[in-house]
Structures are given as C-alpha cells and as structure tokens.
Amino acid sequence: MICAVLAGCQAVPGEGPLTADIKADAGQSPVQIGRIDAAVFDIVKVDNRTAKLVSDYVVTALNRRFGIGGGAGRAVIGVGDQLKISIFEAGADGLFSTSDSKQTNLDVVVQQDGTAAIPYVGTVRFVGKTLEEARQAILTALKSRAVEPDVIVTSVNTASRKVTVSGAVGNSSQVPLGLVGDKITDVIANAGGPTGQPYETYITLVRGRKTGTALLSSVIDHPNENIYVQPGDQIFVARDPRTFTLLGAVKGNARVNFGASDLNLLEAVALGGGGNDAAIDAKGYFLFRYEEPDVVMSLLGTQRFNELLGKGMKPDRVGRYPIVYSFDMTHPDSLLVGQTFPVKNRDVIYASRHKAVDLGKFLTLIGTPLGIASQGAGVAYSVERIGN
Known part of the structure; x- marks a missing residue:
C-alpha cells in the first residue's frame, strides 16, 4: 500500500524538480536521462573550499585573463603618430641654423611603413622606438653633417x-x-x-x-x-542593474534586483522572504549558473570536466559551462559558508520542496473522492431506513 502511495506521488502536480530529481540528472548524458535535448551539468556542494574558489575568481577576472603586468611597458612610436623634431646647431650658418635662430622645428607623421623623412638625414625608421631612441638615431645621422647638432623629439599626437x-x-x-x-x-x-x-x-x-x-x-x-x-x-x-531569479519553495518567486555592490547566497534567499517553512526541503537549495571554464575545471578536476564534455556538456555563447551549486541549510556552518559564496548576475536560485509535500497532495487528491463516496453511501443508507 505504501509503495502504491509513493508511486502515485510521481503523478502529482509539482512546482519544479525535487532534490532527488536534480541529483539524479547530474552528470548524466541526454541518453541516460532519456531526453535527447537535455542539458548536461554537474553538481558541486557549496562548502568552504567552493565558496573561496568562486569568490577569489570573481574578484580577479580581468587580472587572470590579461594580467596586470609589470607596469605600463615601453611607450613606443607607432604608425600615424605625429612628432615634433627640433634640431639645434652651434654654428650660425649651418644646415638647420641661421644668424637669427639656431634651431629648426620639423613636424613629421610616421607613415604606414614605419618611417618618416628628415632633411639631410633621409628616411628614418621610427616605429618601435622610444622618443629617446628616435632622438639618438637622428643625432647619429647628423653628426657628420651638422655643426655640433642636438635634437629634441616630442610627441604631438599619438594616433597609435x-x-x-x-x-x-x-x-x-x-x-x-x-x-x-x-x-x-x-x-x-x-x-x-x-x-x-x-x-x-x-x-x-x-x-x-x-x-x-x-x-x-x-x-x-x-x-x-x-x-x-x-x-x-x-x-x-x-x-546593467544586476538581478537574480528566486524560484521554488520560497515565500516569493521573483526576479530580484541586487541593490548593492555585492550579494551573498544567504542575502539573496532573504530578499525573497526566505524558505516556505511548510514546504521547503532545507537540504535542497540549488544555484544554477553558467560558470567560467577555469572555475569549472578547478571545482571538478580536468578528468571529470573532460568526461562531461564527452557526454555532451555545452558552453553558452561566451564559453561558460553549466554548473549547479548545492547548498544544505541543515548544517550549522551553512550560515557561515553562505556569507562567503557570491551571487552573480542572472543566477537562478531554486529551493526544492520537501517530498512530503507531494505525498500530502497525493493523499488529498485520493482522499477527496473517497470522502464524497462515503457521504453518498451514508445518504443512501438513511433513505433506505426511512423508506422501510
């Protein structure tokens, strides 16, 4: 009888999957699940290690991808840069000096081949040189032509x-x-x-x-x-105002704005009013997310990651992979761990209902007709006695 009741619960209308259903599908291929269009994902338990790894990655996304480097690097001349070249001579009647002025200012633009022409010097290659290196190249070329020359190179417009x-x-x-x-x-x-x-x-x-x-x-x-x-x-x-979606056995299913610079898992659940005490499975909090591949591989290990790829796990359009974080609120330390696990934009937090909820629904469904039938039998019995 009990087995028949539990089996009947599977046909009861529900609000999303049970905890056991989510765990059963984790790591399975579409063939194993029996749905050719099913998404392949895995479950990761939220604990101290998980929370720290995810939190550390969130705050170092750009540094990991590009690196902060050792500073600004060398500022070099590029194609299209406009330079002002001032050439000085000690003599009054030199190549670049007169009795009125001992300097000549030249405006040059670095051409596509990386060079520019300087009078009495010829073609000088500027691309890849610093301003000082360009100065030295011009000065070296002028020493045999000008009278005690000196050169200043100034950047006017850095198109490159x-x-x-x-x-x-x-x-x-x-x-x-x-x-x-x-x-x-x-x-x-x-x-x-x-x-x-x-x-x-x-x-x-x-x-x-x-x-x-x-x-x-x-x-x-x-x-x-x-x-x-x-x-x-x-x-x-x-x-892009950050939001997350809260679904399942909570007091308010909704799309919720962060409204702050950061948000942890416990705060996110609280924004929805918390779990519904009459329906929640405290062991069944789940956060669904498309996660960065580096994080997924760190959490699952390379072997497991490749195994899931072989089963058909697919990235989204920006290369992130589906992962489900499992959070058990029955453990006392969950109130500490939950404070360090960051919620991200577009996360979906799902609180599973307790399996007893479906059992109660099933008993209600089968009990209502029985009650009507019993009342009907009682009325028929009364009518029979009155007739006699």
Missing part, C-alpha cells in the same frame, strides 16, 4: 597609442595613452566617467582575440583588477 572607450560613459571617444601608462579607471575617467553606479556597471575589455568582463565596483575594490590598458584595446562600459 589610443584606447577606444564607448557605452555608458560621459563621452564615448578614443582616449590617448600617456607615457607613464594608464589603467582602466584612468581611461574611463578621461572618457567622462561612467553614467551608472559602480555596482551596476560592467566593463568589457577586448584585446586582440581575448575578452574579459568585470564589475566596475570589483575593479575599484580590488586594485589588481585595475589593469594597465594597451594601445588598440577596446573598452565597452554597460549599465
């Missing part, structure tokens, strides 16, 4: 040393880089600054074939994330 900043900033523009080097916040400030709050503003840096995205508040709070930009980088600033 610019970063494009666009999006939610005061003035989308190409920002020239200084000789001492500029960081992300420097070039954003030079473009008029962000138009939104740091905790809802995302920065995407494109460098060659690499792309990295980080929250502006994370860049501000963690100096290692405020990396040096390089000539040709593209920075896109987007205002």
Whole structure:
C-alpha cells in the first residue's frame, strides 16, 4: 500500500524538480536521462573550499585573463603618430641654423611603413622606438653633417597609442595613452566617467582575440583588477542593474534586483522572504549558473570536466559551462559558508520542496473522492431506513 502511495506521488502536480530529481540528472548524458535535448551539468556542494574558489575568481577576472603586468611597458612610436623634431646647431650658418635662430622645428607623421623623412638625414625608421631612441638615431645621422647638432623629439599626437572607450560613459571617444601608462579607471575617467553606479556597471575589455568582463565596483575594490590598458584595446562600459531569479519553495518567486555592490547566497534567499517553512526541503537549495571554464575545471578536476564534455556538456555563447551549486541549510556552518559564496548576475536560485509535500497532495487528491463516496453511501443508507 505504501509503495502504491509513493508511486502515485510521481503523478502529482509539482512546482519544479525535487532534490532527488536534480541529483539524479547530474552528470548524466541526454541518453541516460532519456531526453535527447537535455542539458548536461554537474553538481558541486557549496562548502568552504567552493565558496573561496568562486569568490577569489570573481574578484580577479580581468587580472587572470590579461594580467596586470609589470607596469605600463615601453611607450613606443607607432604608425600615424605625429612628432615634433627640433634640431639645434652651434654654428650660425649651418644646415638647420641661421644668424637669427639656431634651431629648426620639423613636424613629421610616421607613415604606414614605419618611417618618416628628415632633411639631410633621409628616411628614418621610427616605429618601435622610444622618443629617446628616435632622438639618438637622428643625432647619429647628423653628426657628420651638422655643426655640433642636438635634437629634441616630442610627441604631438599619438594616433597609435589610443584606447577606444564607448557605452555608458560621459563621452564615448578614443582616449590617448600617456607615457607613464594608464589603467582602466584612468581611461574611463578621461572618457567622462561612467553614467551608472559602480555596482551596476560592467566593463568589457577586448584585446586582440581575448575578452574579459568585470564589475566596475570589483575593479575599484580590488586594485589588481585595475589593469594597465594597451594601445588598440577596446573598452565597452554597460549599465546593467544586476538581478537574480528566486524560484521554488520560497515565500516569493521573483526576479530580484541586487541593490548593492555585492550579494551573498544567504542575502539573496532573504530578499525573497526566505524558505516556505511548510514546504521547503532545507537540504535542497540549488544555484544554477553558467560558470567560467577555469572555475569549472578547478571545482571538478580536468578528468571529470573532460568526461562531461564527452557526454555532451555545452558552453553558452561566451564559453561558460553549466554548473549547479548545492547548498544544505541543515548544517550549522551553512550560515557561515553562505556569507562567503557570491551571487552573480542572472543566477537562478531554486529551493526544492520537501517530498512530503507531494505525498500530502497525493493523499488529498485520493482522499477527496473517497470522502464524497462515503457521504453518498451514508445518504443512501438513511433513505433506505426511512423508506422501510
């Protein structure tokens, strides 16, 4: 009888999967699940190690991808740069001096082949040289031609040393880089600054074939994330109020705004009013996320990661992989661990209902008809007695 009741529970309408259902599908291929279109994922338990690994990665996304380097690097001349070259001579009647002036100023633009022409010197290669190296090259060529020459090379317009900043900033523009080097916040400030709050503003840096995205508040709070930009980088600033979705056996199913610079798992659940005491499975809190591949491999190990790829695990359009974090609220330390596990934009937090809820529904469904039948039998019996 009990087995029949439990089997019947499977046919009861429910609000999402049970804890056992989610765990049963984890790590299974679509064939094993019996659905050819099923997404392949794995479950990771949220504990101290998991929370620290995920938290550390969130605050070092740009540094991991691009590296902060050893500083600004060498500021070199590039194609399109405009230079002012001042040539001095000791004599009054030299190649570049007269009785009125002992200097000549030349404005040159570095051509596509990386060179520019200097009178009485010829073609000089500038690309890849610092201003001092360019100065020495011109000076060396003039020593046998001019009278005690000296040279000053000044950068007027650094067309090759610019970063494009666009999006939610005061003035989308190409920002020239200084000789001492500029960081992300420097070039954003030079473009008029962000138009939104740091905790809802995302920065995407494109460098060659690499792309990295980080929250502006994370860049501000963690100096290692405020990396040096390089000539040709593209920075896109987007205002996107961060939200997460809360579903399942909670007091309020909704899409919720962060409303703060950061949010942990416990705070996110509390924003939805907490779990429904009459229905919640305290062992069945799950956070569904598409996670960075580095994090997934660190959590699962390379062997398990490759195994899941073989079963059909697919990345999203930006290369992140599906992962489900499991959180057990029956453990006392969950109130500590939950404070250190960061919630990210577009996360889905699902609180599973307890299996007893389905059992109660099933008993209600089968009990209601029986009650009606019993009442009907009683009425028939009474009528029979009155008739007699």
